[in-house]
Amino acid sequence: MTDHQIVSHGDWVAARERFLAKEKEFTRLREELSRERCELPWECVKKEYVFEGENGGETLAHLFGGRSQLIVYHLMYEADWNIGCESGSFWADNVKGIIPHLNERDMSLVAISRAPLEELRAQAKHFGWTFKWVSCVGNDFNLDFNVWLAPETLARGEAAYNYGSKKFTGPSRPGISAFFKDAGQVFHTHSTYARGRLDLLPGGVGEWPPTAKTPFCCASR
Amino acid sequence: MTDHKTGTREEWLAARLELLDAEKELTRRSDELARRRQELPWVRIDKAYRFETDKGTAFLADLFGGRSQLLIYHFMFGPEYTAGCPSCSTIADGFDGFTVHLANHDVALSAVSPAPLATLQAYKRRMGWRFPWASSLDGDFNFDFNVSLTEEQQREGGEYNYRREAPWKVRGIGDSLTKRGEGPVAEIAAMTGTDTATYTRQRPGMSSFVLENGVIYHAYSTYARGLDGLWGMYQWLDRAPKGRNEKGIWWRRHDEYANPGTGAR
Numbered sequence: 123m124t125d126h127q128i129v130s131h132g133d134w135v136a137a138r139e140r141f142l143a144k145e146k147e148f149t150r151l152r153e154e155l156s157r158e159r160c161e162l163p164w165e166c167v168k169k170e171y172v173f174e175g176e177n178g179g180e181t182l183a184h185l186f187g188g189r190s191q192l193i194v195y196h197l198m199y200e201a202d203w204n205i206g207c208e209s210g211s212f213w214a215d216n217v218k219g220i221i222p223h224l225n226e227r228d229m230s231l232v233a234i235s236r237a238p239l240e241e242l243r244a245q246a247k248h249f250g251w252t253f254k255w256v257s258c259v260g261n262d263f264n265l266d267f268n269v270w271l272a273p274e275t276l277a278r279g280e281a282a283y284n285y286g287s288k289k290f291t292g293p294s295r296p297g298i299s300a301f302f303k304d305a306g307q308v309f310h311t312h313s314t315y316a317r318g319r320l321d322l323l324p325g326g327v328g329e330w331p332p333t334a335k336t337p338f339c340c341a342s343r
Numbered sequence: 344m345t346d347h348k349t350g351t352r353e354e355w356l357a358a359r360l361e362l363l364d365a366e367k368e369l370t371r372r373s374d375e376l377a378r379r380r381q382e383l384p385w386v387r388i389d390k391a392y393r394f395e396t397d398k399g400t401a402f403l404a405d406l407f408g409g410r411s412q413l414l415i416y417h418f419m420f421g422p423e424y425t426a427g428c429p430s431c432s433t434i435a436d437g438f439d440g441f442t443v444h445l446a447n448h449d450v451a452l453s454a455v456s457p458a459p460l461a462t463l464q465a466y467k468r469r470m471g472w473r474f475p476w477a478s479s480l481d482g483d484f485n486f487d488f489n490v491s492l493t494e495e496q497q498r499e500g501g502e503y504n505y506r507r508e509a510p511w512k513v514r515g516i517g518d519s520l521t522k523r524g525e526g527p528v529a530e531i532a533a534m535t536g537t538d539t540a541t542y543t544r545q546r547p548g549m550s551s552f553v554l555e556n557g558v559i560y561h562a563y564s565t566y567a568r569g570l571d572g573l574w575g576m577y578q579w580l581d582r583a584p585k586g587r588n589e590k591g592i593w594w595r596r597h598d599e600y601a602n603p604g605t606g607a608r
């Protein structure tokens with residue numbers, strides 16, 4: 123017999139209703155945060171980043187693909203890694219089905235990694251991924267958006283992540299950045315890191331840090 | 344030029360850090376809710392619910408597929424529907440990708456609907472999904488878990504999301520799905536080949552079950568906006584510069600958009 127508390131349906135409904143009040147409070151709190159997120163000021167992106175993609179060199183403005191909103195997933199995949207970060211691959215399985223709906227809402231979603239294009243291409247083919255995935259090899263994009271740390275910063279022990287709240291232990295960290303394009307100008311609207319991005323996986327993530335057999339992500343490589 | 348407030352990186356960062364504190368608080372609240380969700384008492388299931396599946400007739404225990412936990416998405420696809428609910432379809436576009444990951448973490452995920460199995464199978468092929476999908480047909484399962492209403496229940500006011508609903512009126516308005524007016528619901532109903540009354544006799548929800556020593560327990564069910572966090576599309580839109588930005592039903596099935604964006608290169 124199980125150790126968990128077992129009750130009648132009537133008692134279960136009573137307990138469930140008490141919990142429902144808590145869940146509704148949470149849903150309203152989340153809506154409030156979404157409103158605040160949209161109200162954040164934006165900053166102009168003045169640097170010209172060029173990415174390597176299937177269409178050759180593409181600027182950040184090109185990655186919008188004719189839409190006015192762009193979300194970039196900083197997919198951890200370094201040039202010397204054999205396979206993309208496990209949590210990044212898990213991310214891909216989570217979003218591949220919903221991209222057409224986001225596109226319909228005037229939003230493009232693009233993954234960006236530091237590995238060269240031919241490695242990304244091979245990985246995408248292996249897993250059957252069709253979303254847009256470009257390489258930022260040779261530009262400062264991941265450095266500027268705080269998901270990659272220069273070796274000298276790491277060596278000095280000054281590396282921080284998620285707005286300074288966590289120490290960097292490896293060169294690469296996951297994150298999400300959102301951009302808006304208006305009259306040809308690109309604005310950076312929002313970036314989120316660490317657990318902030320896991321709320322984008324429906325239903326939350328369960329354990330944190332994950333207790334998977336493979337260590338969390340590839341930072342330890 | 345944009346009307347939105349713009350600033351320097353320092354100004355942006357200051358505002359972002361303020362929001363970060365609030366976001367972290369929400370994350371911790373979410374952890375606390377997940378803990379409390381696990382602490383809910385369970386109810387033993389004694390009824391022998393039967394389903395039609397790809398592998399033939401099955402009982403609830405079979406839907407666990409050898410795992411100890413089962414998540415059921417109550418997909419709105421009534422026997423009269425000519426196609427699955429488009430909103431449920433966008434939710435399914437999300438979980439189709441990660442069902443394989445859950446299955447390797449002792450959690451089976453299956454959709455259940457009352458439409459005949461052959462109808463579900465044809466729609467699943469059309470959508471290109473792989474998750475298991477069982478038909479509950481005319482069994483009690485959907486009624487017991489408050490995601491299907493009989494015509495009589497609908498007329499007199501059914502039970503949904505732990506509330507007794509107002510009796511159905513011919514011009515809509517009253518129950519959970521039509522409280523903001525019949526218009527959007529009629530629009531979605533038409534996309535399933537039904538009218539508002541027929542469409543809303545099915546309801547969205549998800550339920551979780553545990554199998555221990557051969558006994559099945561019902562652990563959790565959630566309905567209505569309780570599914571918000573499982574609707575992956577909206578979690579992403581909430582991070583887009585313009586947010587949800589919607590004034591009505593904009594979504595369609597993924598093969599019905601005029602300019603289907605596949606995110607392809």
